[in-house]
Amino acid sequence: MKDTELFDWLTGEALRDDIIRLTQITVATEITNLDAIHESADPKNSFDWQQLLLAGSLLARSTERTHQEAALRIATAAVTLETSPEVRDAGAVLLEKLSNRRSVELAIRRNRIAPDLEGRLGVSMRLEANRRRFEDSILLESSGKWIGVNDFQRELWAGASSGAGWLSASAPTASGKTYLVLQWLLDHVRTSKTKIAVYLAPTRALVSEIELSLKELCQSDTGIEITSLPLTEVYFSSTTGDKKAVFVFTQERLHLLVNLLGEDFSVDLLIVDEAHKIGDNQRGVILQDAIERVSRQNPMMKVVFVSPSTQNPGELLEDAPNDMPKTSVNTDMPTVLQNVILAEQVPRKPKEWSLDLVWGDSPIPLGTLKLSNKPAGLKKRLAFIAAAAGGRGGTLVYCNGAAEAEDVALLISQLEGSEKTDDQELLDLADLARKGVHRNYQLAPLVERGVAFHYGNMPSLIRTEIERLFRDGKIRFLACTSTLIEGVNLSCRTIVVRGPRKGRGNPMEPHDFWNLAGRAGRWGNEFQGNIICIDPKDEKAWPVGVPKRSRYPIKRETDVVISSTDELAAYLENRNIDSLADLAQGEEFEQVGAYLLNTYIRLGTLSDAAFAKRHSPDTLRKLDRSLEGISALINITQDVLVRHPGVSAVGLQRLLEAFRKYEGNIENLLLAPSESVDAYDRYVTVMRRINANLYPVFLPDSLIPLHALVVVEWLKGLSLAAIIRKRIEYQQRNNRSFKLPVLIRETMSMVEETARFKAPKYISAYMDVLRLFLTEAEREDLIDEDFDIGIALEFGVSSITLLSLMELGLSRMSAVALYEKIARDDLDKEGCLAWINEHGPNFAGMDLPNLIVRETLQVSGLDDPEAGHEFSE
Secondary structure, X not given: OXXXXXXXXXXXXXXXXXXXXXXXXXXXXXXXOEEEOOOOOOOOOOOOHHHHHHHHHHHXXXXXXXXXXXXXXXXXXXXXXXXXXXXXXXXXXXXXHOOOHHHHHHHHHOOOOOOOOHHXXXXXXXXXXXXXXXXXXXXXXXXXXXXXXXXXHHHHHHHXXXXXXXXXXXXOOOOOHHHHHHHHHHXXXXXXXXXXXXXXXXXXXXXXXXXXXXXXXXOOOOOEEEEOOOOHHHHHHHHHOOOEEEEEEOHHHHHHHHHHHHHHOOOOEEEEOOHHHHHOOOOHHHHHHHHHHHHHHOOOOEEEEEEEOEOOHHHHHOXXXXXXXXXXXXXXXXXXXXXXXXXXXXXXXXXXXXXXXXXXXXXXXXXXXEOOOOOOOHHHHHHHHXXXXXXXXXEEEEOOOHHHHHHHHHHHHOOOOOOOOOOHHHHHHHHHHXXXXXXXXXXHHHHOOOEEEEOOOOOHHHHHHHHHHHHOOOOOEEEEOHHHHHOOOOOEOEEEEOOOEOOOOOEOOHHHHHHHHOOEOOOOOOOEEEEEXXXXXXXXXXXXXXXXXXXXXXXXXXXXXXXXXXXXXXXXXXXXXXXXXXXXXXXXXXXXXXXXXXXXXXXXXXXXXXXXXXXXXXXXXXXXXHHHHHHOOOOOOHHHHXXXXXXXXXXXXXXXXXXXHOOOOHHHHOOOOOOOOOHHHHHHHHHHHHHHHOOOOOOOHHHHHHXXXXXXXXXXXXXXXXXXXXHHHHHHHOOOOOOHHHHHHHHHHHHHHHHHHHHHHHHHHHHHHHHHHHHHOOOHHHOOOOOOHHHHHHHOOOOHHHHHHHHOOOOHHHHHHHHOOOOOOOOOHHHHHHHHHHHXXXXXXXXXXXXXXXXXXXXHOOOOHHHOOOOOO
């Protein structure tokens, strides 16, 4: 009998019933308020553990996911159920055979197995354990420290440390990719000639998390500077001095730094996290352009792509330089169990819900979940089922939008067990929510009951504190949105979801569903995680049913749009200099069209581009013909085109022509400083000029005054609370009714989507074209070389002091709160540290929220008792 036949027989005919029964019991122990099918079963005497563990040790040798998952279920049950100490020890040994040392460590922390497991093993088993532990460990050359790894992590480390210049790695969400990559990054920077490394993350939320993690790993290492700000000072201090730098950026921030440095920008290592986002229909082009732009300037740069559960990670290596060594690492092996559970109401009993575990094509029953109240309405179904099933805490409730998240969290907070807390950390977070957003912000009273909501537009300090307190178990229930799919590494015990959507009304794709599901049962934090899917037979909620496990096919947004050759060619031909033609096909055509036009202008033909190998010669010739005519009309300089990915050269040229035809005072084309009395009027005018000539982005026109107001207030360095307060005053002044929760969410959205994304992208392009025109008109005297509107809008800064505070590592919320107390607007980083050192003992009298005080002392190093400073109470 071949090994594969033996493994199939073990998981099928031989032990199928035992494994199913074992799984029923194991999963049921994680769910509260469940009348379980096998509630009275005695795990110690109900199974032949010797037979099961022997089978598990055989299955652990397989390379197929189903066999390894069966072995993992046996090991997890042996360790977590009420079995004998000998069975638990054997389960731990099986976990180590599965390269799962972190789960063994978790079992020791939770007192499931006694310490000194190795001392209880026989001589041969001890030798085997030592050999396995050595094979499943990696040496950090920079420190001499060994770290335990799984099979995927070991393969990823070997690939990254080899001679391969470009590496692409993919594994399930819970496999420890980020942990390993951060360890490798720092070890590589410390032990190689690398001076500049860039870590690209898709969202600001993940940028903040990665920056914090790297700083924690680098606590005593003063030779590496880690920053998320695109500052030339940090860059030059690393390229010319002894220090090394790691920049943690979004793709937009990388473009900002390259724009500041131009052809001088040099980078030795680029890591692209969540690299499958190159297929996103909004920012995929910007990411691809960033990678290509930096690669052109640094052809010998080492590149590492990391993505979750993709089918074809090697796809990302196709654009590597021809002579560059390449390798890919791809696995689908489980490190932690993730149980998909279907929840359906028992007929005629709205307070009882039957739970079934997805098991191939035949779900297996777990039992009946008892709710404390009748769930009238969809939001109550989410809230009540989450509260009933996830009573132990660590429960995420996936909601389709920020408003739904707030409503669901409010419902959960009213159920049993959500009493008002006296925990100081929760009270500090509630205080920050009231002072940093609005005194009636709904988050505050919810947090005081151990419940919270979480979405992408929230201030980063509040969002990261919610995540920390959820990890610590103080926030027991968290209603969240698709931010968690965008890369925030937040683990949980249970996820409750009904009809998940990504974006407005778009059913979640299987790969996104499994990326979300990967948050349940993160490796090293939990033994298993449950994903409870409500109303699985409701076609409105689940148009194609509950998604089966799926691996993501990577396909660049540019390639997807280029495949619609006829539509794209027609769009390009209609995008002319004389007028804004019909742009109804959407922003993806505009962005990809801009990318192709810039490529054509740079190379003279698309056939010489890196992507040409993925498309037919006929397609490329057709697109060349569409681009040839309009490219001849473009006299925007190449450096300006490169600086603005996703912005069409046609629109830039049209804007230049509008400047040339302008008959008024040329100074009226300029922006005014945010502190100027006419700043608001200028921004309204500029936004309308962009809509009319560059691209209709600030829509509808009637809301431009409001968007301009928020942008100016953001640039002034106003706090979010002040912007919200002024928005309320604006509504009241114009006799407009409003609902406070809606106004708060809309204001947060305007800050993120307009002030920090659309405005930097298009107003930066406006200013660069204006510089061309002013040079052409011999009015260089009007050009402000010291002010970069992109940087100012990205961070919402109005002064050197405010930027310096953020350079220290403070969130914008903390930086703005401190800046309100600082008189000078020209302090550099050292000046800000001196001010904090001087005034830190008086923070208590400044009415600053405790969390802002804590963050300030942490980033400045003044909360270290050994340093002789301790200002916090």
